[in-house]
Amino acid sequence: MTTTASPNSFQALVRLLRYARGYRRRIVAATSCSIVNKIFDIAPEILIGVAIDVVVNQERSFVARLGFTTPQEQIFVLAILTFFIWAGESIFEYLYKILWRNLAQRLQADMRLDTYEHAQRLDMAYFESKSSGQLVATMNDDVNQLERFLDGGANSLIQVGVTVVAVGAVFFVISPLIALLAFTPIPLIIWGAFFFQRKAGPLYADVREKVGDLASRLSNNLAGIATIKSFTSEAREAERLREVSEAYVAANRRAIRVSSAFIPVIRMAILAGFLATFTVGGMLALRGDLNVGAYGVLVFLTQRLLWPLTGLAEVIDLFERAMASTRRILDLLAVPITVRDNHDTPLTEPLRGEVDFEGVSFRYAASDVGVENVSLHVPAGHTLALVGATGSGKSTLIKLLLRFYDPSAGGIRIDGQPIDAVSLASLRGAIGLVSQDVYLFEGSVRDNIAYGRPEASEAEVVEAAKTAEAWEFIQVLPQGLDTPVGERGVRLSGGQRQRLSLARALLKDPPILVLDEATSAVDNETEAAIQRSLRRIGHGRTVIMIAHRLSTIVHADEIVVIEGGRVTERGTHDSLLVANGRYAAQWRVQTGALAADAGLGALPSA
């Protein structure tokens, strides 16, 4: 019956079958059980006809010709046959249900994991182009939609097909004339199904789209609940949610209008076939041209044809939804991974931690800004500070070092090894990142510190917490290291989160430590604490730090000023002061030496 689907749905089905190659055996087994079950299911109607034939024709019946002469014997044989047919039907129903349902479970679990794993490997540009809500909708709702279809729809679709073929065969054997009459509505039904699905397909695609929008708005709003409260924009946000929610209702309403019309129309078409069998068959039987038993079989079987075909619309409906979802899932799986991972080539150990940027250029597709021809050399164990106005491209350089994106020109090396020629795991494993927006996972303080090294011992976790000056506050938390931090760490203060994030990076013990405004969200006391620990931490490691407060980078081995994505000044704190450029001007602003410079500084003040 899949032939009634649009080329798009059919293509989606083919893609799904190709994806599900590993499940082929299970699909064949489940399909076979569905077919056998349906054949057993139709058989009792035929047996009723045969029984009527036995009663009416007795010694001249169809069963008599098989060698069972007395009518009693014949009825007995039919009873035994009926028993086995019913038993067979039950056994195969049990089998196909188990097979389809388990297949649905296996496939949905594997698909969800596959899409998630694939999405994790996509570059950051993909996540910036898609809302997280849309991705959640695909990995959750779309996968569930497919599960629903495999749970019941696939079997129904196969069984409708088997019914039409098997009933058709019986009809033609008994009376080709009546078969022709009974089957005349079928082209109309098929055409109706085509027409319906052509109308319904895009409507369901729209419904899926709206589900994504809804999920997107919900997750965005819940994540930003504090901002909503602070701006008292609850009413406005509720209104915006209502709009997307209503759009979903409207999309569904359009789909419902089309899908609901189908069943009544189809039923009338089938009724025509039923009436034809009923009257013409009756006439033929009265004239003696049709065996009474055969007439009974035809009338009962027309019923058997009628009901599954009225259900066809619902099954196609389910199929359409499932294929709309399949397309979205497989489209996500087909997004190419642009940041190539050389799994088998780790960075050569032991790492010294030398970092080189050679003529690196990169532009974000979305904004056409980025960095231009940046060259940096950080010898192992040195500290490099990047300073510059907000939006000048400092964090972009860090993202390129971590290969969240690949540069369009130039290259980056660690210990002389091009970072795009080594495995992402070893590259990112070599870098400890403390970023501006600290992300903590729901779990305990301990889970979060040990995130990069779950096997770390308690002593190591405590040591990292002490070095990051976090131990003092952890000790006084209600459950110490086992205190839950809440979703995204909401139960901790900004400074506490910052320190946990530092402890987490330290526990990894990376040869390269990147601090992207690690002191931006903290008070003076926390900043001083982090500064203290930084001196300890920086010992024997390469440190790249981005800072707006210039006081925190005075001791850096080299300070590089970035403006508009380019390096404009570089040197030590002292040499830059002597050069008397932007850095020197900003330094004076921040230290209050020359308040008049405040308006000139390209660098923002603390």
Ligand SMILES: Nc1ncnc2c1ncn2[C@@H]1O[C@H](COP(=O)(O)OP(=O)(O)OP(=O)(O)O)[C@@H](O)[C@H]1O
């Ligand atoms: N994902 C993105 N897509 C498009 N443009 C981006 C993206 N991320 C950053 N940009 C743009 O690239 C430029 C450099 O951003 P970057 O984050 O590197 O600045 P920054 O120097 O670290 O700023 P800050 O000091 O405020 O953190 C900015 O103009 C920013 O708007």
